[in-house]
Amino acid sequence: MPPAYRDEEDPGQPLILPLTDDESDTGSGPDFHAANLTSRWIPLSLSRAGRAVVNWVKGPVPPIELHIDGIFPKIQQAPLRLLDVYVPKKRHRIVLLVAFYATWFLTWSLLVKHHATSGYIKGYGAPTNLWCGASFWRDDNGCGLNGNDCRPFSLAHLAFRCPATCEQTHLLEDHVVGNQTLIYQGLVVGGPKADDPESMAIYRGDSFICQAAIHAGVISKANGGCGVATLLGARSHFESTEAHGIRSTAFPATFPRAYTFQRLSESNNQCPADSRWPTFVVTAVALVLLAVFTTDPAVFFFSTFVILFLHVGLVSDPPNRSNFSELISTLFARLLPGCFIIYVLYITSARPLLIGLRAQLEKAIFYLGFCFIGALNNYTFAPLIPIERFTPHDLAQPGAGLALIYQGLLLGLFINGAARWGYASIIQTPASLGFADGGAGDGGGTWWGAIPPNVTATVGYGARNVTFDWGGLPPDTGIDGISILENDVERFRLYNDEELLWDDSAITVPRRRPKGKVPEPSFFRFAFLSGNEHGLYSKPAVWDEHGNWIPANDKDKS
DSSP, rough: OOOHHHHHHOSSOOSHHHHHHHHTTOSSSSSHHHHHHTTTSSOOOHHHHHHHHHHHOOOOOSSOOOOOOSSHHHHHHHHHHHHHHHSSSHHHHHHHHHHHHHHHHHEEEEEHHHHHOOEEETTSSSSSSTTOOOOOOOTTTTGGGGGGOOOOOEEEEEEEEEOOOOGGOOOOSOOEETTEEEEESOBEOOOOOTTBBBSOOOOETTTHHHHHHHTTTTBBTTTBBEEEEEEEEEEEOOOOEETTTOOOOOOOEEEEEEEEOOOOGGEEEEEEEHHHHHHHHHHHHHHHHHHHHHHHHHHHHHHHHHHHHHHIIIIIIIOOOHHHHHHHHHHHHHHHHHHHHHHHHIIIIIIIHTTTTOOOOHHHIIIIHHHHHHHTHHHHHHHHHHGGGGHHHHHOOOOHHHHHHHHHHHHHHHHHHHHHHOOOOOOOOHHHHTTTTTTTSSSSOOTTTTOOOOOOEEEEEGSSSEEEESSSSSSSSSOOOEEEEETTTEEEEETTTTTTSTTTTTTEEEEEOOOOOOOOOEEEEEEEETTTEOOOOOOOEOTTTSSSSEOTTTOOOO
């Protein structure tokens, strides 16, 4: 008779305790054996870290249902009790909701129409609505050879209306003015003479029209306003002056398109005040009422998205379009994919947070308040959001009152980005992202236009001309030409299939001198061409008024 095992001595008192839930997950059989074999080759610290990550992803056992307990619940739920008393039936609430939507849309659309179409300037008609970064010129060679795509240069007028706070508009990419590279500042080139502030203010054609109008005193910072810009043709020697809180940039050479502003009497200028903030008040009141009187997550979330999307896309931060009809078309082209994204966000994030939430005032203050901050980020984002101070500890916290703030803020940022800027491709080329090194990060680059031509210059006798030599075009790169900007205007566009007209490795350029005027400096920049596309332009080289050649420093590209 074989000896009895210990666990058979007293069956009622087992020595092996039952496994807990965590211990039972280790399993047995072939899979468990294979895991043990594998674990022998994994460091203990790494194995523990892996198990910790898995347990964190699984969450607590049993799951903890998080909810938001609002302070003063009787006060916060008073609107819901009011609704239960006066509108107890569901069909009546649906009718009330539809009437609410109709009332908001009618009021809001009338204000938007007034904002877009009102105003009249005697002798010039209804003004054109401009965004704060509008100008009469396009960057680099955007206006074509000799600027012909931006004609007329003179004898033309533009009646315009600018929104408020245009002085805050900044350049987000490098913009070259002569031998200066501007970034993260406004763009106003020229103005009145420094020694005579009352003289005619003349601005270079690429100046932001609305900022130049503020600089000239035609409109105000706080309210915007209307004005008339008159094209003057070519002008020289734009001076740097400071007026009305804006410092303009100097440019000592000639530019083919300049403009000034007409001085209009108040009787001839019927320009209503900027109505963006009154329109926002209507939108904000509507959404606050909706947040206070509804507990349905879908009604609140999707209504907030659609109403704010329309407001951002048409009022607070509309994309730059030539007319209102095109603006409407752009808005609805972006709204449809936005609805799909919002549905996914609702299922995964918003519904778990908002379902069962009856803290009505906290929802209106925290969720909507920070959603407004995000949606109006052209006014509020940069100074108010400390992105660099979010830590892993912050992200690991469970949903609570702060979740209303975070989710509302991110929803507003998404609405602003989609309504104003549209959607970016999942995969983008280095050129579209503006990488000077083609995205390689080592300066070598993979994009054909990442490195501009290496040009040497030889000044001719008497400084009457200068010869540029770039040693030929690089083979097997798709490059088939070269573009030369003089004084920020494309003066030469040369292709390798025009060898009968020019040497494919050099060109001689005569000195441009305004008639009857003293010599002035010329600023040159060079870029390769591939068909109609240009690469990055070099930093400006200077051929000064004395005939001296000052080469560019091409360690940085513009």
